[in-house]
Amino acid sequence: MEKEKIWYLKRLKLFGGPRAEEQIRELDKIAHHKQYLKNQTVFLPGDRRRLVYLLKKGHIKLCRISPQGKSLTVALLEPGEIFGEIEALDNRPTASVAESLNALEPVTVCEIQHKDYVRYLHQFPEIAIKVLMLVGARARQMEARMEDLAFRSVSSRLANLFIELSEKYGEESPHGIRIRMRLTHQNLADLVGANRETVTAFLSEFRREELITQNKGYFFILEKDKLNMIR
Amino acid sequence: MEKEKIWYLKRLKLFGGPRAEEQIRELDKIAHHKQYLKNQTVFLPGDRRRLVYLLKKGHIKLCRISPQGKSLTVALLEPGEIFGEIEALDNRPTASVAESLNALEPVTVCEIQHKDYVRYLHQFPEIAIKVLMLVGARARQMEARMEDLAFRSVSSRLANLFIELSEKYGEESPHGIRIRMRLTHQNLADLVGANRETVTAFLSEFRREELITQNKGYFFILEKDKLNMIR
DNA sequence: TTTCATATGTATGCCATCATACAATGTATG
DNA sequence: CATACATTGTATGATGGCATACATATGAAA
Helix, strand or coil, X not given: CHHHHHHHHHHHCCCCCCCHHHHHHHHHHHCEEEEECCCCEEECCCCCCCCEEEEEECCEEEEEECCCCCEEEEXXXXXXXXXXCCCCXXXXXCCCEEEECCCCCCEEEEEECHHHHHHHHHXXXXXXXXXXXXXXXXXXXXXXXXXXXXXXXXXXXXXXXXXXXXXXXXXEECXXXXXXXXXXXXXXXXXXXXXXXXXXXXXXXXXXXXXXXXECCEEEECCHHHHHCCC | CHHHHHHHHHCCCCCCCCCHHHHXXXXXXXXXXXXXXXXXXXXXXXXXXXXXXXXXXXXXXXXXXXXXXXXXXXXXXXXXXXXXCCCCCCCCCCCCEEEECCXXXXXXXXXXXXXXXXXXXXXXXXXXXXXXXXXXXHHHHHHHHHHHHHHCCHHHHHHHHHHHHHHHHXXXXXXXXXXXXXXXHHHHHHHHCCCHHHHHHHHHHHHHCCCEEEECCEEEECCHHHHHCCC
């Protein structure tokens, strides 16, 4: 049963070395299981609780909301990922929103108090270094997305998004690579920083050219290399 | 003389606690002093040396270059800042360029081999945590800039850039807040992800409205709060 | 000082993307 | 099944910012 309880921690790729067992046990001690019903937000901009989260089940999107109410999705998260105030330096609260993504079932997370988290990192410095690498990798991805926003057209960003999605969330299927999360056109628009209508138009085009298909909210990538060539 | 040699490390804000002295001494052992003449690049995309750098003198910009040769500046660095492969996870080399910024004098840095750096972090885990916070803070800044790119107009981004510059690099002067680094219109354009001509046009407008002035490559901010209100 | 390269200033037409509008379809829920 | 709501599809005009073009200014080097 104990084993059952910590399975999710094993997906985290944060642990390793001779102390791995201990690392997992200690993290489990400070992590508090919690469920969010669908379409509930996990945290909002300005949240002062400064929690660190481990995603156990479901999908989460991290967004930024503009003053005019438009939304930009900064990251999509899968079970096993860590998020929240993992790198909180100053006292400023987050500027992002975390919410479940078109969830059909509830989202399950573990919450960790920030002070427990910092104590834990001091206890297991190897893990601090791994978290550093993780945050760094995400920073690089963001750089790449910034470059896209600055230089590339919506169709190009959208094509690129499908390639990234297929790499991170794709699974082979008889009808092409299936993206294993429900995504609306609005979701895609928020991911590429564009208008929903514009996205819909390009999706129609992609479908006409048989690069992708769409079924009950799930997308299938048919021609990955052709998508790669869209300017 | 020894004191002279490590002054630059004291600017780093990475050290602290009872072991601060030791931290600095050990870092100095693995850091190799190096000078770059003006307009030399420190590293290019694909650089496999995977070095970590400490900036001692001069300014550095980190850029991304698009396939069409357009450049987006990801970060501006001042003396005392750390950059390079501070968070290198995978074996992929950087996608960014680091080059000196309109340098009139040579840029001075310290280079650290990546393996020495990792060993150092293991030796002083407190520092790994500080680097984590630092990388995190930069990641948040990038999120904010992504939001800007996605939602805001060039004039708004430009006004916002001046506010950020005045906060990070500004110093009071009789003629307003002086940005203490030489910046061309092209530099600004690269920072906000826009066309040089477009930027020049808005700068003329800002100058006409007496929000900023420009003198020998240096900018002065006159009306910070009015800049804040530009949509 | 003269020369040359770099940086700045301004105008023009063009085009990608947005905002708006509305119809059509899909899907959850009583 | 019927209803309501969310999502998708498509067209339209408006426009911000880009590319292009070229003139002028600035300042470093000779």
